Amino acid sequence: MTRRSITGFVLAGLAVALLLALGVSHFASSEPDGLERVALDQGFAGSATEHGTAGSPLADYAVSGVQNSWLATGLAGVIGVLLCFALGAGLVLAIRWTRRRPAARASTPRS
C-alpha cells in the first residue's frame, strides 16, 4: 500500500500549537512552578541571577512594546512556535543532507 501524505496532519498539528500559544497561553497559571516552589520553600530562590538574555525583545514570553498583555504573550508564543518548527525541521533537514545515502531512498516504498 502507499503511504498517506502527512501534509494535512502537520498543518493541523501546527494549527493546534499556534492556537495553544496564541489563545490558551493567556490562561496559564502564573504561580511559581515546581522547582521555583521548592527553591522558595527551601530558601535558595535568592541564588538565581539575572538572566543573560533578560533584555531580549521576547523575554518572559512577552513582546516588548505591546501594551495588551494577552496580545504580547500570544504573539511571543506564535513566534516561538514557528521558530521551534523551523529549527526542529531544519535540524533534521541538515542531518539528512549530510547523510544522504542510497539506502534512505530505497526504503521509501517500505510499508
Next chain:
Amino acid sequence: MHIPDGFINAPTSIIGAVVAAGLIAVSIKKAGDTLDDRQLPLAGLVAAFIFAMQMINFPVAGGTSGHLLGGCLAAVLVGPWVGSLAMSVVFIVQALVFADGGLTALGLNIILMGYTTCFVGYGIFWLLRKVLPRNRSGVTMAAAIAAWCGVVAAALVFTFYYAVGGTGGAPVGTVAVAMIGVHMLIGIGEAVITGLTVGAVMATRPDLVYGARDLRPALVADEAAR
C-alpha cells in the same frame, strides 16, 4: 522546571554543558541512521507543539504550577533520538530568545527536561508496551504512565545536580523530598496531556506514531475496514 542561572554552581554547569553537547552529538548520529522523509516536518511539529504546551502552566496544589516537559511524548511520537533533538531545540530557543532557563544552565536543562524525560519515559513506555494490550488504548496508557515516571525522574536528576553543585545551602534530603513530592503531582498533568495527545494521534494517524510502529499493519488495516 527550568533551572535559572545561579541555582547550580559554575563547574557543575560547565560539566552539564559538555555532557549535553555530547548527548546531542549522539542523537544527531543515531537520528541520522534511521531518518526517513516524514520525520522532517514531524520533528518540527513536535518541537512546536511542546514549546506551545510548555507555555501553559496548570495549577497544582498549594500556590504552585507545572507545565508539560514532553520528552516522553516526543519519544513516543518520533522516537527518542529525533525526540531528544526536538526537545533540545525547544530549550535552546527558550533560553536564548525567551529568557526562560539560564544560559549557563542550558546544558543542565537539556539533560534534565529533555534527555531524562525522553529516555526514562521511552524506556518505561517500551517495557509497559510488553505487558499492556497491543492496541490503541494500550499504547496510550503506556505513554501516559511513562510520562509520569519521566517527570519524577527529572525531579531526581535535579536533586542530583543540587547535591553536586547546589547553591543556597538547603539540605539535599529536604530538597529531594520536596522536588519529588511536587513533581509527583505535576506528573499527573504530564500523564494526562501525553495520554490525550498520543490518543488523538493514534485515533487519526496511527501510522505516524513511532512507539506503535510494531502495530502498524494491524492498525492501518483496522482503519481501512472502518
